[in-house]
Amino acid sequence: MQISIIGTGYVGLVTAACLAEMGHTVTCLDIDEKKINNLHEGIIPIYEPGLSELVKRNIKANRLFFTTSYTYAVENSDVCFIAVPTPSSEDGSCDLSYVLKAAKSIAECMTKPMIIVNKSTAPVGTCDKIEEKIQAHIKSGLTFDVVSNPEFLKEGSAIHDCMKPDRIVIGVNSEKAAAVMKKIYAPFTLNHDRILIMDRKSSEMTKYAANAMLATRISFMNEISRICEKVGADVNEVRKGIGSDTRIGYSFLYPGIGYGGSCFPKDTDALRFLAKENECTPLLLDAVHAVNVQQKKVLTEKIVKYFDTKGGLKGKTIAIWGLSFKPDTDDMREAPSVTIIKDLSEKGAILRLYDPIAMDNAKKLLENHQNLIWCTSEAEAAKGSDAIALLTEWKQFRLINFKPIQDTMKGSAFFDGRNQYKPEEMKNFDYIGIGVPDHILENDIH
Numbered sequence: 446m447q448i449s450i451i452g453t454g455y456v457g458l459v460t461a462a463c464l465a466e467m468g469h470t471v472t473c474l475d476i477d478e479k480k481i482n483n484l485h486e487g488i489i490p491i492y493e494p495g496l497s498e499l500v501k502r503n504i505k506a507n508r509l510f511f512t513t514s515y516t517y518a519v520e521n522s523d524v525c526f527i528a529v530p531t532p533s534s535e536d537g538s539c540d541l542s543y544v545l546k547a548a549k550s551i552a553e554c555m556t557k558p559m560i561i562v563n564k565s566t567a568p569v570g571t572c573d574k575i576e577e578k579i580q581a582h583i584k585s586g587l588t589f590d591v592v593s594n595p596e597f598l599k600e601g602s603a604i605h606d607c608m609k610p611d612r613i614v615i616g617v618n619s620e621k622a623a624a625v626m627k628k629i630y631a632p633f634t635l636n637h638d639r640i641l642i643m644d645r646k647s648s649e650m651t652k653y654a655a656n657a658m659l660a661t662r663i664s665f666m667n668e669i670s671r672i673c674e675k676v677g678a679d680v681n682e683v684r685k686g687i688g689s690d691t692r693i694g695y696s697f698l699y700p701g702i703g704y705g706g707s708c709f710p711k712d713t714d715a716l717r718f719l720a721k722e723n724e725c726t727p728l729l730l731d732a733v734h735a736v737n738v739q740q741k742k743v744l745t746e747k748i749v750k751y752f753d754t755k756g757g758l759k760g761k762t763i764a765i766w767g768l769s770f771k772p773d774t775d776d777m778r779e780a781p782s783v784t785i786i787k788d789l790s791e792k793g794a795i796l797r798l799y800d801p802i803a804m805d806n807a808k809k810l811l812e813n814h815q816n817l818i819w820c821t822s823e824a825e826a827a828k829g830s831d832a833i834a835l836l837t838e839w840k841q842f843r844l845i846n847f848k849p850i851q852d853t854m855k856g857s858a859f860f861d862g863r864n865q866y867k868p869e870e871m872k873n874f875d876y877i878g879i880g881v882p883d884h885i886l887e888n889d890i891h
């Protein structure tokens with residue numbers, strides 16, 4: 446099938462590459478000329494495991510094309526996916542301007558009947574708005590369908606998630622559109638049917654409800670971890686204890702430094718706004734948000750408290766291991782590390798920063814901040830520091846030989862924002878995690 450994808454970011458590019466891999470002919474469009482020029486030269490704008498190979502293979506096979514021209518993209522497709530940003534507005538509502546601008550541009554170029562599929566995460570009613578926008582700008586007499594098809598991929602495992610989706614949610618208001626969407630996704634569901642066809646509003650709501658549920662689990666565990674700290678329980682044990690109940694399950698039960706990324710914060714905010722707009726008070730979602738705001742401060746508070754008895758944080762050097770909002774991505778959007786780094790630097794700490802992949806994106810976000818030293822490895826970051834704070838659980842931090850690292854450090858504290866280590870593995874450190882009993886060295890020497 447001839448498909449175009451409007452917006453060549455994390456979702457658009459991955460979706461395009463996977464659809465092309467399954468045999469569709471796909472044209473990716475973006476308004477960012479530099480991005481498209483780079484893609485023509487095989488330069489991939491984001492870090493996503495496996496994506497580069499997939500893109501290059503499909504360019505070579507003449508199934509994947511890139512353009513900045515709406516006329517070219519629309520002419521060369523029967524189905525047009527929208528995968529542009531839907532950021533938060535200042536009031537927390539979802540900013541639909543990118544989506545509606547894309548819809549208008551598509552409409553202005555349409556010369557034949559088309560299906561327009563919204564993949565951007567957007568509030569209930571967005572398909573209706575896209576429909577109105579297109580209707581207002583197409584040549585009279587042309588017919589079209591608007592479909593909701595929210596995306597559930599996770600950065601870091603996006604190719605796998607797209608190739609082997611748990612489910613494909615499709616919201617339609619015509620049987621014809623449903624049949625075309627089934628055809629597009631048929632190669633992805635060969636071993637069992639994973640397509641859920643529903644009405645457009647339910648489909649739009651499904652995406653928000655899914656993200657809100659995941660954010661809720663995280664905030665719930667973060668709250669449990671705080672209670673654990675107060676009463677002397679170990680949240681790592683509690684997590685296993687509750688996760689073994691099949692009604693609960695093990696996923697998304699990890700306490701940490703708060704959820705971040707380009708989806709959970711903005712999507713829970715947008716759902717809270719949508720609820721309020723419709724005279725429904727989102728009591729639980731407001732609490733999920735409040736817990737998260739607090740949780741982003743928890744590690745900083747622990748660091749400040751620790752150095753209180755050691756002359757204060759001012760002038761102390763902290764190595765920061767990991768910057769991206771989660772491992773296997775270069776995405777820094779809403780990363781909790783940014784809040785922590787800003788807070789620590791404002792309190793006078795000197796920060797030695799390292800991330801395996803997200804350094805360039807982090808530098809752009811933090812360029813105006815004082816006392817930041819950018820390092821090329823976790824060992825270099827630790828050199829001369831009073832403490833290490835682990836903020837992202839990259840695999841390469843899992844099996845560290847700590848002895849030579851600790852020999853180069855000034856102090857001996859380890860703040861584990863992801864509970865990556867067991868306290869007994871960190872016997873030579875003052876080890877402080879999230880929701881676990883602190884392990885402080887006797888006489889505080891190492």
Ligand SMILES: NC(=O)c1ccc[n+]([C@@H]2O[C@H](COP(=O)([O-])OP(=O)(O)OC[C@H]3O[C@@H](n4cnc5c(N)ncnc54)[C@H](O)[C@@H]3O)[C@@H](O)[C@H]2O)c1
Nearest residue numbers: 452453454455456475476477528529530531547565566596
């Ligand atoms: N990133 C994720 O993990 C993820 C997962 C599921 C859903 N989503 C949703 O998918 C949507 C896209 O997210 P993303 O992370 O891929 O964003 P992104 O910022 O990585 O990419 C969006 C792209 O759209 C382009 N763009 C903006 N306006 C345009 C226009 N008018 N015409 C053409 N291109 C335009 C931008 O230049 C950019 O390259 C959002 O609604 C997001 O919430 C994201």
